[in-house]
Amino acid sequence: MDAFTLIVELITTTPLAFVAVVGLVWGIFGGALPGISPVIAMALLLPFTYAMAPMHAIVLLVATYIGAEYGGSIPAILIRTPGTNAAAATMIDGYEMTRQGRAGEALGISMTSSFIGAIVGLALVVLLTQPLSQLALAFRPSSYFALGILGLSVIATVSGPSLTKGAFGGILGLMISTVGSDPISGVGRFTFGNPDLFGGVPLLLVMVGLFAFSELMEQSSMKELPRPEGSSVRLKLPSLRMHRRLALPNLIGVAVGTFTGVMPGAGGTVASFMAYNEAKRFSRHKEEFGKGSPEGVAAPESANNADASVGLIPLLSFGIPASNSTAILLGGFLIHGLQPGPVLFSRDPSLLYGLFTGMLVACVALPLVAFATLGLCLFLVNRPKPYLMAFILVLVMSGAYSINNSLFDLSLVVVAGVLGFGMRYFRLPMLPALLGLVLGYMIESNFRRSLVLSRGDYSVFIQDSISLAFLVLAALFVCGAVLAKVRKSHARET
């Protein structure tokens, strides 16, 4: 059956399109509500996906991801409060446009640029994922171990200002991953005789606790959110003339987003600010930037949406998440017993066709859904913060309970939430901990399996050329990050 026929069949005979639109709507709302990031919006959905078919679960999560990247621009433009970190660059000129009475125009530019970024990103995902994953068919346990180490080395680039704290967070995540039964001998580790822990600490509960619950704890001491003046904003699509003007900033945004999407740790925030800077550099209307420039809205929006889509490539090809959001997505795969990578392509290619189809539906539906949901988004953004926080907590607790009908699971969410709050207090970055948690089992089990197969010969990791290449790359990542940090501190001191 050819691809086109398969896509049509998936759209017309399965609930795939419906699931994609639901995810998109949820993502837009989630991104629009300050306090709910794309990560939290996805984490809140994880318990719901437990009972879904794997394809629908993954499509739901990815569509949420796509929707949230656009949704974050709504409060950024209307009330100068980015719904997502990546929307902070959009806020600079977007809010100025609102102050000038051009809110509808700003929202329209944001929506069309998001669409362009997402569509181009999707095309790249479809073209590049499978060829890259063919490399992984040659993988042995030693290669998977080295790949996990490469994934961990990403910590060096996502640690933010402090590499030491990044390492601290990564080790913390790895320590949590050791709870449960030993992968080789089955011996219990750190279970305290509790049967609920024999299978390890459920990834989903830790993610929901670390992100969503700790966010609630943080919000409890923060002020009320600003409200938009008037609620009669209407989306206004850019004219043809405006489209011509926005062609270059959109192209810049897509190029930057593609680059940052494949670079682990860069993320939508880096993409959007880089795109903003580059769009300003090449603009014929530089003086307008910071004062309501349409290009200042277009470039960051196309960048962060391209970044979001392209960021799926390392995840789907190798199973390595490059951001918090793709780490949640990896959690979604693992919950359904799926391991992203070449095995997924060979074992169940229809799953990936389904994913690409779902992404296509989400991208195409984005303009329609944006129009349809703007009014409701404004209504929700206007709701009193206490009610929003209360309903988020109810969703968190209900979702966590729905997995195993277990009060112990609810306790785990609370404990993970306290841990997440502590991490925020000590300014420990979350992604390293998440990477350690997600990659810990893969690293340990493949390391020990390699030693069993080689009868204790550690040179297996050097003799395997793929393993050696990944280990060298990991070392380069870490050394590069350390050197950059040292250079930065010297520059600051002088």
Add this chain to the structure above:
Amino acid sequence: MERNFWLGLVGLALSTVYLYGASFIRSTSFDDPVGAAGLPQILGWLLASVSILLISQAAVARLRHTTAASSEEDTDPTVFDAGTGQAWLRGLGVVAIAVAYIALLPFVGYPVAAAMLIFTMSRYFGMPLTWRVPVVAIVGALVMWGLFGVLFKVRLPLGLLAPLLG
């Protein structure tokens, strides 16, 4: 930088407890060269080393009289600043509400517990006490029960409302 010092101490304490727990991991005849306790021991010592490094960095920064404003991570606007004890107390209040929910859920049932949760959280986050708050709590709880209990068919405890909804 003070915070890094305390983080280092917390890390040292955690690594000590973790290594102590790792000492109880049994070895078996199925063990490979690393064994079930291998990775936990490595991680415990790594955490101890990183913690000592953090404490050292904090001490050096203190000796150089580095102010908080000159520290890049302290000026990172994307990082939450829970510098005051009040922020911690407020956060722990949310924990207390969640713990109370978990404790009451098996007895009062999901609809009542959810309504109490919405009411308490709304009030905790500053909603003034008017007739709207309990109404939103009750309606919200019923919507949630309809979503999870009826639509998603999750087996939720009904508790006090079992004779009515069961």
